[in-house]
Amino acid sequence: MTNENKDQFRPPEHDSDHFLLTTVVGSYPKPKWLNRAKELYEDDDHGFDADDYQEAKDDASRLITNEHERAGLDVVVDGEMRRNEMVEFFAHRIDGYEFNGPVKVWGHNYFDKPSVVSEVEYDDSWLVDEYEFTADASDRPVKVPITGPYTLANWSFNEAYEDDDELTLELADLVNEEIEKLVDAGARYIQIDEPALATTPDDHAIVGEALERIVADLPEDVRIGLHVCYGDYSRIYPEILEFPVDEFDLELANGDYDQLDVFKDPEFTKDLALGVCDAHVAEVESVEQIEENIKKGLEVVPPEQLVVSPDCGVKLLPREVAYGKMANMVQAARNVEDDLDAGTIDIERGAPTPADD
Template sequence: MSSNREQFRPDGHDNDHFLLTTVVGSYPKPKWLDRANDLHEDPDADFGDEELAEAEDDAARLITEEHERAGLDVVVDGEMRRNEMVEFFADRIEGYEFNGPVKVWGHNYFDKPSVVSDVSYDESWLVDEYEFTAGVADSPVKVPITGPYTLASWSFNEAYDGDDELAYDLADLVNEEIEKLVDAGARYIQIDEPALATTPDDHAIVGECLERIAAGIPDDVRIGLHVCYGDYSRIYPEILEFPVDEFDLELANGDYEQLDVFTDPEFSKDLALGVVDAHVAEVESVEEIERNIRKGLEVVPPERLTVSPDCGVKLLPREVAYGKMANLVEAARNVEADLDDGSIDVPAAPADD
C-alpha cells in the first residue's frame, strides 16, 4: 500500500526505521515580504510586478532553506506567494469574481469570491511555484492544493444548481493541475479540505471529488488529504474509501481526545499525525513531541506514520514556527532510534494482499 512513501527517505538516513517528517503548508512570512506586498498595492509606490516577484522568490528560497535547516524530509516554500487558501486559487480559476473582504475569525479577513459562471482551467496555478522550490531545495517538495469541496463551500455559488456540481467541476480542474505538476516532477500532492470537518455529512461529495482528482495520476505520486478541526467520528470510517495514500489530521490541539476514533475499525491508510499545535505560540519540548508521536503508533505502524504540525503555522511568530519544526524532527529521529533498539512496542503491519 505504501509503496510510494520510501522514495522520500533521505540517502544515508541514520536509523533503520523512518518516520517521514514534513509540514502542512503555510509558514510565517518574513515581515519584509508583507511590506513588499503593501508597496505593490500602493499606486504611489514605485514597486511593480517584477519587484514583487523578486521579493517572493527571495522569501520562498529563504523559507525552503529554513525547512531544510530544521531537518524536514519533505519541504514546501511556506506558501510565500499565496495570500489565502481560497482566494489564491479563485483568482486563477475562470468563473470566479471577487466582492470584497469577509471576516472569518478574530481580526482575519479574506476576499470571499463568487462563482458567476461555469469554472474552467486557463493557466497552471502552481507549476512555476513548484519548479522554483524544487530548484532551490535539496529535499523532496510537497505541493499543497486547496481542495474542490472547500473551494466550493467557502465561495458564493451564483452559477450552479448545487455546491456539489460546482465541487465536481472544480475537482476536474484540480486533476488537470496535478497532471501538470506530475509532468514537472512533483511526487507528493496534498489536498486541503478543512471544510469537510465542518460539514462532515458531505463526505460522499468529497469522495467523488477525490475520485476525479486521482483519475489517471500515477501510483508513484503520493496523494494526501489534510482535514482539521472537526468531529472526525462523523467522517470515519467512510473516509477510508477515499482514493488517497495518507490522511493528515489535526489531533494535538485536542490533546488526542479523538485518537480512538481511528482505531475501530482499523486505520488502513497512512497517517500524517499533527504532533505540534499550530495555534499555541510556544515551542513544545522534544520529549512532549516524542510522546505525541508514540500516540500515532497506537493507530498505525511506523512505516505508515508521517509526522507534521496540526495545520499550517502561518499565524505563529516565525521563531516559534521554526522551533516547533526543529523539535519535531529531533523527536522523530529519537523515536526512530527507540524503535530500532526495540524499546517501543508497535502494532504489526498488516500483511500485503
C-alpha cells in the same frame, strides 16, 4: 498504496531501520519584509513594481525552503510565500470566479469571499512555476499543497451552478488537470486541503467522489495526501478510508488527542500524517513532549504508516516559534526511530483507551 510510496522520500543518508517521514502541512510565517514589499507593490504612489515584488517573493520562497532544510525536514514546502488565503489564491486563477469585496466571517475578521458567476474553467497553470522554483531551490523532495474542490466550492458564493455538489465536481476536474501538470513537472507528493470537510462532515460522500476525479489516471508513485482540519472526526470515520488517497493528515495535537480512539476501530488502513505540534500555541513543545505525541500515532498505525507533521499550517505563529517546533519535531522523530530500532518502544496498537472510572 505501498510502503514504497512513502519510502521514495527517505533521504539517502537515512541509515535508521525505521523511517518516520517528517514534513509540514503547508503555510509558514512570512518574513516581515515580504509583507512590507506587498504594501509597497499595492501603493500606487510608490515605484515598487511587479518585478520588484516578484523578486521579493522569490527570495522569501528560497529563504523558507532553506529554513525547512535547516530544521531537517525530509519533505519541504516553500511555506506558501506566494499565496494569500487558501481559497482566494486559487479563485483568482480560475475562470468563472469574481471578487466583490470582503465579507465579515467572525468578530472583526474579514475574508475576501469570491463568487462563482459563470462556468468554471481551467486557464493557465496555478502552481507549476511555484513547484519548479522550490524544487530548484532544494535538494530535498517538495510537497505541493493545493486547496481541494469541496473547500473551493463551499467557501464561495455559488451563483452559477444548481448546487455546491455540481460545482465541487466541476472544480475537481480542474484540480485533476493541475495535478497532471504538476506530475509532468516532477512533483510526486500532492496534498489536498479540505478544511471545509471538518465543518460539514456529512458531505464526506461528495468529497470522496471529487477525489476519485482528482486522482484519475495519476501514476502509482504519486503520493496523494488529504489534510482535514480539526473537527468531529467520528462523523467521517471510517468512511474516509474509502477515499483514494495514500495519507490522511489530521489535526489531533490541538485537541490533546482526545479523538485518537476514533481511528483505532476499525483498523486505520491508510498512512497517518499525525499532527504532533500544536499550530495554535505560540510555544515550542519540548523534544520529549513531541516524542510522546509521536508514540500516540503508533497506537493507531505501525511505524511504516506514520508521517510526522504539525497539526496545521503555522503561518500565524512567530517565525522563531515555527522554526523551533519544526526542529524539535524532526529531532523527536529521529529519537523515536532510534528507540524503534533498539526495540525499546512497546505500544499496544488498535486497542481503544479505557475510559476513566
